Amino acid sequence: MTPRVSVVVPAYNNAEYIEATLESVLAQTYTDFELVVSDHASTDDTWERLQRFAADPRVRLLTTPAGGGARANWDRVSKEATGELLKLVCGDDLLYPTMLERQVEALDAAGEGTLVVTSSRDLVDGRGKVFLRARGLQGLSGRMSGRAALRAVVRSGSNPLGEPACVMFRRAALEAVGWWDDTYPYYIDAGTYAQVLLRGDLTVVDEPLAAFRVSASQWSVRLMRQQLEQAEGFHRRVHTLAPESVTPADVRRGNVLARVAAAQRRLAYAWLGSRMHPEKASAPAS
Structure with a gap:
């Protein structure tokens, strides 16, 4: 029997965390639900660690050839999904036990015109310890039109919808927009949400149902600069796609707040320091 929900995990060099994620x-x-995992030619022992789940009838383990960037593996696992509803979880993030239950309930209550559901999430360090609770959403609540949600996203200068672990799609809607959109690679999640939300509504579950892991690989001065440039490009693109909903003033506001957010992330990563490294996060503070 086909499951109602597909949880898909595009794994890549996640050996330290992939078991906890699954x-x-x-x-x-x-x-x-089913759980579909594909390893994207990892150079660590991600694939070997996945084998302990191979006997679980809910799990399918696949491989994706090297190349193609994140989109190649995100598309691979999403296209393999058979469920009506789809959630992508990166290979170092965590779902809380009631995540699927709460989001399926919310989509069912909202009706077929609602294509996306999201919730807030906690931020955790390298050992999975929460350091910020219930982040995201930033005023998004209840059921709202997709275009109103997009305006709120741009005006926030960030991604209040959250990382993929926070979001569940109707799989047919994701397929209809051509799967994941990596026009701006650092915004592959938000860029895809935008394409889907042009076609339908959003509903929000206002509670933290996932944990996003902050790691050292997410920070560098060069990376911050690239993320900021792509944030501004993403804002312009959403204006082009929905000019009646997202105005040039919204784009300007979003760009300013994106710069503020980038500065805040830089300070936060400096404050976290060694907690972003799993092998150091468990050591007592000096």
Whole structure:
């Protein structure tokens, strides 16, 4: 029987965390789901660690050839999904036990015109310890039109919808827009949400149902600069796609707030320091 929900994990060099990620999916209170994982030619022992899950009938383990960037693997696992509803979880993030149950309930209550559901999330360090709770959303609430949600996203200068672990799609809607959109690679998630939300509504579950792991690989001065440039490009693109909903003033506001957010991230990563490294995060503070 085809499951209602597909949770898909595009794994790449996630050996330190991938087992905890998959365990968090398999521990869901909602049980009508499959878990599809594809390893994107990892150079660590991600693939070897995945083998302990191979005997679970809910799990399918695949491989994706090297190349093509993140989109190649995100598309690979999403196209392999058979469920009506789809959630992508990166290979170092965590789902809380009631995530699928709460989001399926929310989509069912909202009706077929609602294509996306999201929730807030906690931020965790390298050892999975929460250091910020219930982040995201930034005023998004209830059921709202996709275009109103997009305006709120641009005006925030960030991504209040959250990382993929926070979001669940109707799989047919994701397929209809051509799967994941990496026009701006650092905004592959938000860029894809935008394409789907042009076609339908959003509903929000206002509670933290996932944990996003902050790691050292997410920070560098060069990376911050690239992320900021792509944020501004993303804002311009959303204006082009929905000019009646997202104005040039919205874009200007979003660009200013994106610069503020970039500065805040830089300070936050400096403050976190060694907690972003799993092998150091468990050591007592000096």
